[in-house]
Amino acid sequence: MPLMNATASYSSDDVRVTINKHGARQYTRMSYPLHSGIFTEVETKNHILHFNLNNEIIRAKGKGKDWPHPHEWLKRNMGNDWIYYSTGGYTGVFEATGEYYLPNLPYKTNGMLGGNPFSNEPVDNLIQSWPETLSAILNNTPDLPIHVSDFLTNALTHTSQDLSQKADRLFSICGGRSTVLPPDARHVDYNVIPITISTGCLYKCRFCEVKNKLPFAAKSNKEITSQISSLKNIYDKDLLNYNAVFLGEHDALQTGPQIIVDTLSLAYEQFHFNQSFVSGCKAFLFGSVTSLMNTPDTFFKDLQQLPFEVYINIGLESADQATLDLLGKPITTQMVTDAFMRIQDINDRFSKTEITANFVIDDDLPATHLPAFLELVRESLPRVKPKGCVYLSPLKFGQPSRSKTFGFNRLKVLSRVPTFLYIIQRL
Ligand code: SF4
Numbered sequence: 090m091p092l093m094n095a096t097a098s099y100s101s102d103d104v105r106v107t108i109n110k111h112g113a114r115q116y117t118r119m120s121y122p123l124h125s126g127i128f129t130e131v132e133t134k135n136h137i138l139h140f141n142l143n144n145e146i147i148r149a150k151g152k153g154k155d156w157p158h159p160h161e162w163l164k165r166n167m168g169n170d171w172i173y174y175s176t177g178g179y180t181g182v183f184e185a186t187g188e189y190y191l192p193n194l195p196y197k198t199n200g201m202l203g204g205n206p207f208s209n210e211p212v213d214n215l216i217q218s219w220p221e222t223l224s225a226i227l228n229n230t231p232d233l234p235i236h237v238s239d240f241l242t243n244a245l246t247h248t249s250q251d252l253s254q255k256a257d258r259l260f261s262i263c264g265g266r267s268t269v270l271p272p273d274a275r276h277v278d279y280n281v282i283p284i285t286i287s288t289g290c291l292y293k294c295r296f297c298e299v300k301n302k303l304p305f306a307a308k309s310n311k312e313i314t315s316q317i318s319s320l321k322n323i324y325d326k327d328l329l330n331y332n333a334v335f336l337g338e339h340d341a342l343q344t345g346p347q348i349i350v351d352t353l354s355l356a357y358e359q360f361h362f363n364q365s366f367v368s369g370c371k372a373f374l375f376g377s378v379t380s381l382m383n384t385p386d387t388f389f390k391d392l393q394q395l396p397f398e399v400y401i402n403i404g405l406e407s408a409d410q411a412t413l414d415l416l417g418k419p420i421t422t423q424m425v426t427d428a429f430m431r432i433q434d435i436n437d438r439f440s441k442t443e444i445t446a447n448f449v450i451d452d453d454l455p456a457t458h459l460p461a462f463l464e465l466v467r468e469s470l471p472r473v474k475p476k477g478c479v480y481l482s483p484l485k486f487g488q489p490s491r492s493k494t495f496g497f498n499r500l501k502v503l504s505r506v507p508t509f510l511y512i513i514q515r516l
Contacts (some may be wrong), residue, residue: 094127094142094329094366099237104226105132107235109142115368116277120189122160122174124148125278125367128238131223138219140299142326144244145252149219155211161190163215166279167324168266168516169256170195171216173206184501185494187478187509188275197487198510199298201494220245255323262319266286267516269299271373272480272509273400273445274335281335281373282320282360283516286313286352289337291377294406295417296449298486299513300339307344313352317359323474328360333371335516342376342401346388349374353395362396369424372397376405378420378428381444389439397516398441402480403428409461412454422461429465436477441478447511450497451484463503470505480511 097108107128113125128147129140139148149163157175164172176182182191193203195321206212227233227241260266263285274281289303291293308316324331334356336349353372357363362370376384381403392399407413408425432444448462466479481497494510501508 093335097234097236101230102229104242106130106226108236114366118187118189122162122190127366128330129244131226133222133226136215136219136222138222140240140244142329143247144240145242145247145255145327146219149215149410151211151215152373153211157206157209157212161206163212164192164278165252166516167256167259169253170515171207172514173212174232175206176202181494181498184496186275186512187507189320192279192512194512194514196515198513199483199486200489201483201497201510202512203489220248241514244492259283259320259323260493262316262323263337265301265338267335268301269339269513270335270516271375271400271402271445271449272511273402273443273478274333274373274514276400277333277371279514280331281333281516282324282331283337283355284313284316284320284352284356285334285337286341286348287344288338291343291379292419294419296406296415296484300482302339305340305343307348310348310351313348314355317352317355321359324360329364329366331360331363331371331403332365332367333373334360336372338430340377340380342384343380346384349388350391350395353397353399356375357396357506370397372399374399374401375404376401376444378424378473381428381431382424389442393439393441395441398443401442401444403432403444405429406449407454407458407461407516408448409455409457411452412449412458412461415455416449424463426469428468432477433470433474436474443478445478445480447480447482449484450481450500454484459500460501466504466506466508470485473505475507478507478509480509482511482513 095488099106108129109127110130113123116125117123131138135153137150141147146165148162148164161175175193177191183189191202193206195207222243223241247449263283267283270279287307289305291305385438405425406416406418408422410422435444
């Protein structure tokens with residue numbers, strides 16, 4: 090590890106600062122908070138704050154009795170969203186999402202679980218007050234070592250306004266905000282570098298809340314190369330903590346094998362993923378029934394040669410024609426069935442690719458929707474499969490309902506592929 094990331098600690102009666110603390114070297118699911126990467130930790134009597142290698146705040150938690158739970162924390166992502174990770178009382182969160190902690194998002198999404206932690210005063214206060222905590226340490230601690238005062242001074246330049254402007258710069262590099270990340274990005278806690286290799290999608294389904302009006306269009310090699318170069322500047326020193334990319338936008342698979350393979354190779358080289366502190370290297374993208382069926386086997390063979398595990402998420406939505414028609418998704422049940430079989434075939438044969446699928450759930454869908462779903466994920470498969478997750482996506486936004494998880498649990502038990510809830514999360 091380069092000397093610039095050597096760990097250095099300082100502590101007094103009131104504060105402890107650990108510069109370049111080494112966290113976990115891989116993303117690991119634990120029932121207690123385990124943070125990966127290298128970060129600086131500032132701990133006071135009341136708070137713990139984490140900063141990335143650019144000295145920008147990335148996590149915060151309270152230590153007092155008024156903090157909702159000692160294992161829960163706030164995370165700030167590169168889109169400058171604060172996300173509250175709750176245990177959800179631990180009951181059912183892991184079974185439903187595949188994760189021990191439930192991300193509570195500061196915007197309306199389709200999650201069935203979760204409360205409103207942002208209305209909790211200590212949580213909201215911490216989002217606003219962390220700069221005051223740093224200023225108080227800087228101004229009131231005599232004899233601070235120079236490396237600590239330098240860190241605090243620099244961290245204070247990254248104000249909320251500065252971080253918000255940086256997020257805007259990120260969005261403009263990528264041609265807009267990533268309004269939805271693939272559910273598989275949970276494998277790296279959604280810490281992905283977004284690269285837009287194409288815009289729009291093929292279907293413009295009526296039900297979809299995340300689509301835009303753009304017709305599908307691939308980006309040129311020149312545009313992608315320029316994006317990667319700008320992204321390298323914006324992630325800067327913190328690139329060392331990244332090992333994953335999201336290839337946007339809504340149907341990156343349709344962009345074609347050559348651009349995908351070239352982009353992954355260039356990103357690996359330019360982002361120095363071979364030197365990442367966090368092991369493993371992953372790529373996430375969306376595909377459609379059409380792009381999946383048009384993608385030749387040679388593409389998946391080529392992916393085997395890259396240093397990435399690649400996750401491709403396909404929106405199937407339903408295997409029932411009445412439901413597809415109601416959703417305004419212009420595909421047929423035969424296309425969905427064929428795509429599902431192709432997904433199984435690819436997952437069986439290519440160890441470095443996992444293709445996952447989304448289906449919708451909602452009480453108001455035709456009665457034929459769930460039987461058709463079970464026909465696919467249970468009856469059509471001779472045995473339980475470890476790979477090829479299916480994500481169930483509630484249609485309604487902003488309506489968490491724990492009672493509905495009962496129906497989900499029944500489907501999960503019957504399904505022969507790993508089955509989870511899809512919580513739509515943006516970057
Ligand atoms: S569900 Fe997918 S294909 Fe359909 S409109 Fe939304 S982004 Fe486009």
